Amino acid sequence: MTLELTRLNRRFSDYPALNDVSLSIAPGEFLALLGPSGSGKTTLLRILAGLDYPESGQVNFNGKDYLAAAPRERNVGLVFQHYALFRHLTVAENVAFGLRVRSRRARPKRQEIEARVEQLLKRVQLDGFGKRFPSQLSGGQRQRVALARALAVEPDLLLLDEPFGALDAQVRVTLRRWLRRLHEELGLTTVFVTHDQEEALELADRIAVMNRGRIEQVGTPREIYQQPATPFVCEFIGKANRLTLRREGARFLAGGWIFADEPWAGEHTRAMAYVRPEHLTLSTTPVPGAWRARLRHVYLAGSVAHLDLDVAALDHPLEADIASEDLARMGLQAGAQLYVSPSHAVIFPLDHDGKPVAEDRWLWRAGVVSPPVRLPIKRSEVELGAHRVDGGIQR
Numbered sequence: 001m002t003l004e005l006t007r008l009n010r011r012f013s014d015y016p017a018l019n020d021v022s023l024s025i026a027p028g029e030f031l032a033l034l035g036p037s038g039s040g041k042t043t044l045l046r047i048l049a050g051l052d053y054p055e056s057g058q059v060n061f062n063g064k065d066y067l068a069a070a071p072r073e074r075n076v077g078l079v080f081q082h083y084a085l086f087r088h089l090t091v092a093e094n095v096a097f098g099l100r101v102r103s104r105r106a107r108p109k110r111q112e113i114e115a116r117v118e119q120l121l122k123r124v125q126l127d128g129f130g131k132r133f134p135s136q137l138s139g140g141q142r143q144r145v146a147l148a149r150a151l152a153v154e155p156d157l158l159l160l161d162e163p164f165g166a167l168d169a170q171v172r173v174t175l176r177r178w179l180r181r182l183h184e185e186l187g188l189t190t191v192f193v194t195h196d197q198e199e200a201l202e203l204a205d206r207i208a209v210m211n212r213g214r215i216e217q218v219g220t221p222r223e224i225y226q227q228p229a230t231p232f233v234c235e236f237i238g239k240a241n242r243l244t245l246r247r248e249g250a251r252f253l254a255g256g257w258i259f260a261d262e263p264w265a266g267e268h269t270r271a272m273a274y275v276r277p278e279h280l281t282l283s284t285t286p287v288p289g290a291w292r293a294r295l296r297h298v299y300l301a302g303s304v305a306h307l308d309l310d311v312a313a314l315d316h317p318l319e320a321d322i323a324s325e326d327l328a329r330m331g332l333q334a335g336a337q338l339y340v341s342p343s344h345a346v347i348f349p350l351d352h353d354g355k356p357v358a359e360d361r362w363l364w365r366a367g368v369v370s371p372p373v374r375l376p377i378k379r380s381e382v383e384l385g386a387h388r389v390d391g392g393i394q395r
């Protein structure tokens with residue numbers, strides 16, 4: 001039962017909350033909609049739930065026009081960030097709600113409802129909590145009740161809007177792992193809205209990264225992180241140092257470091273490279289071509305150390321991440337002289353107006369002799385050479 005979204009547009013006043021959004025979600029897939037505040041995630045979810053309608057575009061589910069179906073007919077399970085539990089009903093009554101309000105013909109018998117509620121509470125690890133009221137539960141427990149209530153109607157599609165957004169960091173991590181296991185057991189098609197990249201990277205089969213009502217990239221967490229399709233994805237997912245590359249003949253350089261020595265960028269004369277902090281290699285002894293740097297500050301964050309580096313050859317500082325163990329082994333302290341060289345970069349040529357040309361982006365790796373691999377990108381669909389992802393699940 002593929003869910004096919006085609007060219008959805010939704011405007012509020014003059015603002016395009018959704019701008020030509022197309023997306024294909026495979027049966028049983030866990031898809032995260034990830035993006036900053038106001039990027040259109042909730043609007044997209046509300047359209048799927050039947051709480052809002054686009055001005056144009058189509059949604060097809062299992063071969064049927066989904067937008068023509070009333071919200072009740074869509075058979076979706078919905079969970080929002082703020083526990084929308086009925087406060088005057090017990091946990092069991094909350095879970096049973098969706099079944100009890102069905103028409104007499106569609107409503108299961110009382111004993112059947114009770115058995116299903118018991119089974120669902122067990123599934124969300126809340127057996128024995130049925131007689132409590134929502135006020136007698138923790139935030140994490142309330143969200144699990146909300147999920148049990150959403151699952152009670154045996155939905156074809158589960159829609160979750162920042163379900164763990166109001167919980168503290170540790171509970172969030174526990175609950176998201178629990179949710180992933182539940183998803184694997186149930187095999188339900190799930191769309192999960194979040195602005196937390198870590199949550200999306202850890203949970204989802206695929207992520208759709210949204211920005212200003214558009215989908216910037218759809219791909220597996222690994223693709224999104226390792227092969228970001230646009231500068232926005234580079235900057236929004238993880239951290240990245242941005243470098244301006246200068247062209248000298250057939251070469252593209254930054255601070256003397258050669259990122260390409262082939263005329264690979266066609267007529268482009270400028271380019272921008274993104275280098276992740278973990279893709280900077282540090283040495284205390286000279287390395288040919290490496291940038292000379294001074295260690296300005298060390299931020300120890302448990303197993304990882306974030307280093308601020310001043311590089312004379314570049315016009316701005318760099319951030320490098322190394323294992324804390326390596327920091328200790330190298331005996332590094334503020335003021336140390338280092339040699340820094342990039343190992344990977346994502347490079348976007350710039351057009352005449354200085355705008356990055358996402359379609360011509362290149363992945364660069366140290367030691368990989370030219371020609372570099374070019375990765376053409378199609379919107380809402382990622383084609384990576386022979387490896388194609390299109391609505392399928394790849395982990």
Ligand SMILES: Nc1ncnc2c1ncn2[C@@H]1O[C@H](COP(=O)(O)OP(=O)(O)OP(=O)(O)O)[C@@H](O)[C@H]1O
Pocket residue numbers: 012013015016017035036037038039040041042043044195
């Ligand atoms: N009912 C509405 N009336 C007017 N503008 C709206 C309405 N709903 C959403 N918008 C606007 O549409 C844009 C997208 O909103 P949406 O809630 O979909 O974003 P979001 O990515 O879910 O953000 P957040 O993470 O903050 O929830 C925003 O600029 C928002 O202000």
